[in-house]
Every structure is written in C-alpha cells, then in structure tokens.
Amino acid sequence: MQNGIERVAAAVVPDAEQVPPGTFRLLAEDAGSQARAGLLQTAHGAIETPVFMPVGTQGTVKTLEPRDLHELQVQILLGNTYHLLLRPGAEIISTCGGLHRFMGWDGPILTDSGGFQVFSLAKLRRIRENGVEFNSHIDGARCFLGPVESMAMQRVLGSDIAMTFDECIPYPATPEYACQSVAKTLRWAVLCAEQARAPGQLVFGIVQGGEYSDLRVRCAAELVAIGFDGYAIGGVSVGEPEPVLLRGVEDSVVHLPRERPRYLMGVGDLVQIVEAVARGVDMFDCVIPTRHARNGSAFTRAGRVPIKAGAYKQDTRPVEEGCDCYCCRNFTRAYVRHLLNVGEILGVRLLTIHNIHRYMDFMQELRRALRQGVFSEFRREAWARLRSARPQE
Numbered sequence: 015m016q017n018g019i020e021r022v023a024a025a026v027v028p029d030a031e032q033v034p035p036g037t038f039r040l041l042a043e044d045a046g047s048q049a050r051a052g053l054l055q056t057a058h059g060a061i062e063t064p065v066f067m068p069v070g071t072q073g074t075v076k077t078l079e080p081r082d083l084h085e086l087q088v089q090i091l092l093g094n095t096y097h098l099l100l101r102p103g104a105e106i107i108s109t110c111g112g113l114h115r116f117m118g119w120d121g122p123i124l125t126d127s128g129g130f131q132v133f134s135l136a137k138l139r140r141i142r143e144n145g146v147e148f149n150s151h152i153d154g155a156r157c158f159l160g161p162v163e164s165m166a167m168q169r170v171l172g173s174d175i176a177m178t179f180d181e182c183i184p185y186p187a188t189p190e191y192a193c194q195s196v197a198k199t200l201r202w203a204v205l206c207a208e209q210a211r212a213p214g215q216l217v218f219g220i221v222q223g224g225e226y227s228d229l230r231v232r233c234a235a236e237l238v239a240i241g242f243d244g245y246a247i248g249g250v251s252v253g254e255p256e257p258v259l260l261r262g263v264e265d266s267v268v269h270l271p272r273e274r275p276r277y278l279m280g281v282g283d284l285v286q287i288v289e290a291v292a293r294g295v296d297m298f299d300c301v302i303p304t305r306h307a308r309n310g311s312a313f314t315r316a317g318r319v320p321i322k323a324g325a326y327k328q329d330t331r332p333v334e335e336g337c338d339c340y341c342c343r344n345f346t347r348a349y350v351r352h353l354l355n356v357g358e359i360l361g362v363r364l365l366t367i368h369n370i371h372r373y374m375d376f377m378q379e380l381r382r383a384l385r386q387g388v389f390s391e392f393r394r395e396a397w398a399r400l401r402s403a404r405p406q407e
C-alpha cells in the first residue's frame with residue numbers, strides 16, 4: 015500500500031488533460047517550516063513535488079531504458095541543452111520529432127539552458143553582451159550560445175520545462191563580479207522570456223547572486239517582476255560550505271511567490287534535499303545517484319556502501335537488505351561486486367537501478383510525511399540517520 019497516498023493525491027486533479035501546463039497546486043504545507051507538497055502540471059503529465067529528477071545528459075539516464083525509469087516511478091528527467099546541441103545537434107533531434115520521441119520517453123523533461131556547461135566545460139570562453147563564444151570541449155569547434163540560441167534549442171528539444179540562460183557565479187567571487195554577473199543574468203532573463211516556446215513549454219527563471227544575500231534578494235525580486243512559470247536557485251553546490259548553500263536558498267526563496275514551483279539546481283545530497291525542502295524548495299536534480307553507481311557505490315538507508323570493496327567478495331546479501339528494487343530482489347553483493355570488478359556493464363546498470371530506486375523511495379517517503387503532517391519527524395530522523403552515515407568529504 016506504499017503508493018496509496020500518492021494515488022489519492024494524483025486523483026486531486028480529476029482530468030489531467032484539462033489542466034493547463036504550469037498549474038501548480040499546493041496539497042500540503044508544513045506548519046513548522048516552509049516545506050510543502052504539490053502537484054505541477056506539464057504538457058507530458060503531472061509531477062508530484064518535492065521531486066528528484068535523474069539526469070539524462072546525452073539523451074539517456076546512463077544504462078537505463080525508459081521502461082526502467084517508468085518502473086522506478088521516475089516522474090521527470092533532466093536533459094542537457096549544451097551536450098545535445100553539440101551532439102547530435104538541433105537538426106537531428108528536430109528531424110526525429112523532439113527529445114521525447116528521440117529518446118523514447120513520454121514523461122516530462124526539464125532542460126537546462128547550457129549556461130552552466132558553457133561556463134564549466136567549454137574552452138576559451140569569451141562572454142559577450144548577447145551570450146558566450148566558446149570552443150566545444152569535444153572537438154574545439156567555435157560555438158556561440160546565448161539566451162536566444164538556448165531558448166531556440168530548448169524549443170527544438172520540446173522540453174516541458176525550459177530554463178533561462180544565465181551565468182553561474184563561481185565560488186568565491188568578488189561582490190563587484192557577482193553584481194555585474196547578476197545584472198547580465200537579468201538582462202538575459204528578459205530576452206529568454208520574450209522568445210517563442212514549444213507548445214505547452216514552461217520557462218523557469220534562475221536566481222543567481224553567489225554568496226551575497228542582497229544580490230540574491232534583488233535577483234529574485236526582478237525575476238518575479240518579469241514573471242516566470244517557476245523559479246530556480248542556481249549557483250549553488252559550486253564548492254561553497256553547506257551553511258552558505260542553505261543561506262543562498264533562504265535568500266532566494268524569500269521573494270519567490272508561494273504559488274510557483276521552486277527548483278534547487280544540482281543539489282543531490284539527501285540531507286541537503288531535506289533542508290532545502292524545509293526552506294520551501296520543490297524540485298531537485300543531481301548526477302550523484304547515477305555517477306556513484308558507475309563508481310561502484312550504493313546508496314542505502316545506512317549510508318553509502320562501496321560494493322567494490324573486498325569485504326563484499328563473498329557477501330550473499332542483496333545490495334540493501336529490505337530493498338525491493340530489481341537489483342536487490344534478484345542479485346547478491348558478491349555478484350554485483352564481481353560484475354563491477356570485471357568491467358561488465360550489467361554491474362553498473364544494476365547499481366544504477368538500486369540508487370535511483372533509493373532516491374525515488376526517499377522522495378516518496380518525504381512527500382508522504384508532508385501529506386501526513388509529520389515532516390518535522392521525517393526531517394529529524396533523516397538528519398540522525400544520514401548525518402552519521404555521511405562520509406567525511
């Protein structure tokens with residue numbers, strides 16, 4: 015009966031077809047924090063929030079098929095505009111009818127703007143007034159991406175949620191740099207808001223400002239004045255200490271409208287997810303569960319388990335006892351460890367299934383706690399369990 019409450023909530027919207035994309039209904043609000051549970055309608059279905067979005071950088075969540083994602087109850091994926099623009103390019107995806115058809119996924123997709131990758135991956139960048147000139151990290155080809163180009167590419171991709179093109183301020187940055195960068199991000203946000211969209215496509219604005227409270231507050235207020243379907247908090251998880259990250263969330267959320275979804279970009283640590291939810295955040299994405307699977311690391315209720323370690327050589331238990339994912343129902347740690355150690359791709363696939371299941375399960379428990387009015391207990395318990403299990407990083 016684990017899904018009973020979720021189904022009841024989904025039934026709150028009687029006919030999803032008739033609900034316009036962008037409709038966001040708050041189903042529960044926590045009395046002791048700013049946490050809330052909601053339902054966001056997109057052109058490809060409704061999403062229960064708070065939600066975690068697995069990352070499908072190259073048009074796939076590495077090693078998983080769309081049917082796996084459905085089975086794992088993944089509600090929405092993230093796609094990367096920068097990577098898809100470089101390979102295979104707009105023309106091929108357009109010929110194939112957009113990203114949903116290209117990758118065979120009929121659920122909601124959010125695409126980032128490519129801004130973060132241009133600033134973190136591309137070589138020899140030159141920031142212009144209307145965007146960024148850069149060399150592709152793959153073949154060095156000279157490219158240009160700005161608000162106009164990014165929105166055009168996201169229109170071709172046909173994502174359900176497109177993100178505005180912004181500059182992710184590095185940490186640390188001087189107040190002068192941060193101030194000029196926020197002004198540019200806001201000018202770009204205006205341009206993004208003016209561009210044509212794919213049918214039913216929502217556009218989210220991104221709050222920047224680095225570690226500076228006044229800049230985040232100003233950026234949030236100005237984005238709201240432009241008016242977006244939702245708002246994201248960007249420029250976090252870029253090397254800053256956790257208290258700075260959480261303060262950045264608080265400073266950004268304070269001026270965002272209660273009735274619009276809020277998305278914290280790139281944060282996937284479960285403790286940080288719970289703390290951001292308590293501060294009013296609804297959506298998350300991160301490569302952590304998939305990347306760690308490729309490194310042979312399993313997320314469990316008791317913390318991370320390095321399945322490749324010699325200690326699990328003859329371990330006949332599942333990756334996580336009590337887990338009902340396909341990996342844990344059918345295979346032993348000894349087998350998964352063997353696959354990983356001989357470089358068989360099935361090992362990575364099984365661990366990815368387990369890790370995504372763990373994340374989906376955690377978010378479902380979190381949503382249930384919110385609907386049952388016991389979020390503070392959930393938060394306390396998550397802290398006690400996950401903090402102690404956290405590796406020292």
Ligand SMILES: [Zn+2]
Binds near residue numbers: 368
């Ligand atoms: Zn499992």
